[in-house]
Structure formats: structure tokens, C-alpha cells
Amino acid sequence: KQEVTQIPAALSVPEGENLVLNCSFTDSAIYNLQWFRQDPGKGLTSLLLIQSSQREQTSGRLNASLDKSSGRSTLYIAASQPGDSATYLCAVLMNTGFQKLVFGTGTRLLVSP
Amino acid sequence: EAQVTQNPRYLITVTGKKLTVTCSQNMNHEYMSWYRQDPGLGLRQIYYSMNVEVTDKGDVPEGYKVSRKEKRNFPLILESPSPNQTSLYFCASSFGTSSYYEQYFGPGTRLTVT
Numbered sequence: 001k002q003e004v005t006q007i008p009a010a011l012s013v014p015e016g017e018n019l020v021l022n023c024s025f026t027d028s029a030i031y032n033l034q035w036f037r038q039d040p041g042k043g044l045t046s047l048l049l050i051q052s053s054q055r056e057q058t059s060g061r062l063n064a065s066l067d068k069s070s071g072r073s074t075l076y077i078a079a080s081q082p083g084d085s086a087t088y089l090c091a092v093l094m095n096t097g098f099q100k101l102v103f104g105t106g107t108r109l110l111v112s113p
Numbered sequence: 114e115a116q117v118t119q120n121p122r123y124l125i126t127v128t129g130k131k132l133t134v135t136c137s138q139n140m141n142h143e144y145m146s147w148y149r150q151d152p153g154l155g156l157r158q159i160y161y162s163m164n165v166e167v168t169d170k171g172d173v174p175e176g177y178k179v180s181r182k183e184k185r186n187f188p189l190i191l192e193s194p195s196p197n198q199t200s201l202y203f204c205a206s207s208f209g210t211s212s213y214y215e216q217y218f219g220p221g222t223r224l225t226v227t
Contacts, residue, residue, distance in 0.1 A: 004155070034215065043117070043203060044218040089156070100171065101205075101216060103148075103156040 002027040004092060006104035013080055014112055021075040021107045023090035028068050031093040035064050035075050038087040038106065047088075048075070080111045115140045117219035119204050125225045126194055134189045134222050136204030142217075144207045145187040149173065149200040150221075156203065162187055194226045 003026045013019055023033070032051050036044040048057045048064040050073070056065040063076040073090055087108045091101040117138045126132055138145065146161035148171075158171030162181040176198055178190040187206075191198060202222045207214040 036218075041220070043220040044205075046215045046217070049215055091156075100158055100161070101148075101156070105153060105155040 002030075002092065002094060002102045004090060004102050004104035006088075006090060006107050008107060009105070010108045010110075012110045012112065015080060015082060017080050017111075018076070018078050019080055019109075021077070021088050021090075021109070023073040023075070023104055025071045025073075025092050025102075027094075028071055029095055030068065031095045033064075033066050033073050034091050034093070034101070035062075035073075036089040036091065038089055044089065077109075080109075082111050082113050085109055085111050115217070117204055117206055117217050119202075119219040119222050121222060122220065123223050125227065127227055128195055129193050132191050132194060132224075134191075134202060134204075134224070136187045136189065136219060137185050138204075138206040138217070139185065140206065140208075140217065141184065142206035143184070143209050144214075144216075145181070146171065146205050146216075147177070147179065147187070147189050148203045148205065150203065151200050159189070159202075194224075196226050198224065199226050200224060 005024045007022045034049045035047045038044050050057045050066040061078040066073045087106045089106045091103040094100045120135045143164050147159040148156040150156045157173050159177050160179040162168045168179050181187050204219040205216045207216045
């Protein structure tokens, strides 16, 4: 059974710092890995999607890497801003023939001015 | 604007009173699914639908029903809600089952069953 773990559970940093969020998964038979952002009272917003054959994806100040063989992904946020404060979730898409995302429990990020 | 909508956004109800949470998407997506989110457990899939009239169970289907009579709508039905169904519910949709398709999520429905 796939298990997805995110460390740390919470993180507090001052504005401007570069930071790394970690995600690990136990079963490497995945189609892709997605990073989401969740804001209180709002839904999930997809940030980056990495196919299983890819090593990384970039969008603006965000860079996500994937090492499928070791079951790890990292989300790098450059020059953090208070607006980055949210909960970040990683999810892996299992190759079960239909779209089943298995989520981690998230990292709650607070960026202080 | 492309979006997934859910109604209601907040609901407090009592044990045993049937309720329906609606989900609608305007992107002509084939695939839709329901998740629940609980502290310490993350999001878990309840049901999914690959297309109209095609639905199947996810990881935690007990106590829930779904139907997919139209492509855009995928309601979640709780026939006899119980307190352990108190949770935050999300509907999601995507174009299809390919790994290249992102899933789009609705804003969530916070349900409390007393």
C-alpha cells in the first residue's frame, strides 16, 4: 500500500529565505507526482506536476524534483514571501488504470514579514 | 472561468438526515472524484467516475453513494450521515485518466454531523 510522508509537518521562516519541502513515498510504481497548495477555506491549487520519467519541473520561484527510484521529491521555494504561507501537499498518481491520487498529510508553511 | 464548484460550502446536520453535496465542473472533464480530508490522515478518495454512468469505489466508500447522470455533475450522497463522516470534502475533475492531466479541485465542503 502506497504511503506518502511529508517532512516537516510545519515550517516557519522569515521572508526572503529559500526553503525546501520534502515528500517521500513507499511504492515507486507511480505515474506522476503533483505538488498542491491549500489555503484555508479554499480548494487545492496544482503547483507542479512531474511525470515519472522526468527529474524536475520549474514554475517561477518553484522547483520540484523527483527521484522515483528512491521514492523522494522536493519542492524548492526561492525567495519566500508572506503570500507563500499555506499548506503544501504532495500527491502521487498510482498506475492502477484510473486516476487515484495518494496524498501526503502536508507541510504547513508560515512566511513572516 | 474554468472551475469546479461545490455546494454547500458549509453544512451542519444531525445523524441520520440524508444529505447531498453537489459538484459541478464546466471544463467538459470525463473524470471526477470525491475525497475527504481529515487531520493526520490527509486526503482519501471516496468514489470516482471515469465517465457518465461509470462509477467505482475508492479507499473509503462506506456510508457514501454517488451518481453520474450528466458529464458535468457528480453529487455525493450521504443516506444516513454519522458523526464519523464529519470532514472536509473535495470534488476533483480532470480531462481523463492519462498521467498528463492535472486534477482540478473544488473549494471544499465542510460537513459537521452531530
